[in-house]
Amino acid sequence: MLSTVDLAYPFRGRWLTQNSPASRVPSHGTALFASSFAIDFVPVNEAGRTAPITFGSLLRPEPAERFPGFGRPILAPVHGLVVAVHDTAPDHQAFRGLPSVGYALTQRRRAAAGWVELAGNHVMIQTPDGVVMAVCHLQHRSVQVQLGQRVRVGEPLGHCGNSGNSTEPHVHLQAIDRSDVVHACAVPITFGGRLPDNGEIIDAV
Template structure:
């Protein structure tokens, strides 16, 4: 459906869309952006020559994800200064259920705005670690982030510990053909901290840390994943801690090192309090920490809750250098 001509700002250029832009508009309408119209140049950002998309959030297909929105936007040459707030681009609102979506807005911000527009609860977490960690399987890149919605994992995210050069364990001929001991990886055993304040409502500490699988071994390991999923949540999460916040959202921190969990059911924990250590238990190919949020502790029947970290959602390949220092406490 095309918007009436009055939707255009009077002082904005009235350029006709190119064939490429028209194709993208047709694609937008085909996936549920029924309000998608010709590119609009709103007055406040016309000097920066930003291309905007005008649509109703309520009309968007729920399957829409950031990568689709990225392809629907023409890259802008620069960002108008008045569209920046605390280093992040804001989405200008037209009405309560309409928006101008600038091409320069990062996909993760568009995703977060869409969740908020839909009335979805977003839990803001602290990073559950200190030091340098590499982002993988982020919901800022795709949803479901791990390719499945099983066990409420649609918005889960992984963090892989890396060294000062941003590397995990070095890859050599042996690692391409044989499994590796988890202790070979720089982050194995790093402290894992609580991302929220709340009450421990679930935990497991008895799963072994198995070998790491890269190269050809990872192929064989992937073939056994269905069996682990059949066994249930613990087989996938390995050693883990689940913390319920005062708002009723449950944060799960998974793949901890065997016998490292320092909390018990019913314990109250603070943000940054040590939970355990980074391990390679459960459905894991190398030492890392998996974080997800749920609406209840009954994982098989839970619904995934979108997450953010310090108000934003990092993308795949980004290295997080967390400044938080773990508390030094005696194990309970």
């Protein structure tokens, strides 16, 4: 098994790095479901910002469509075989400010329901080396590939959504050593040989 898998960025445009293993491991604060080296990318506008924060957004949930990256194309970060597809989870509202506190209190329930509940809509790609890449939180009914299909780097997988365990539209990537997430081990990832840090703005072309 490879010690690290090198990826292409699964998007174009401007994105913000969050929850990166460049800053801490486990990157998401837990090793549950082999997420130790997972990384999140949040789509932002040309100024490097997500949806503007208003007084209302601090008090109530917001439509996912209000965020600049909702619906942006998500691309294959590796060559490989599609070994799992999930496309039926709804996109829920985004949660910032006080609503994010209430949403956080429901996270244990989602984790108890299993990895699919956390990942939302997703595609899993197995590389020729046996590593499985999970691309998660895709938009409802946006997945453009099928189980058993072979994909190349840069091919469309779907669109950025807000499904699963997500407080605002973003894409979650993690590499694992098998498609059975419950029993998998996390595999470290890099992008072009390096790992972006938390808060770094990525301009992908």
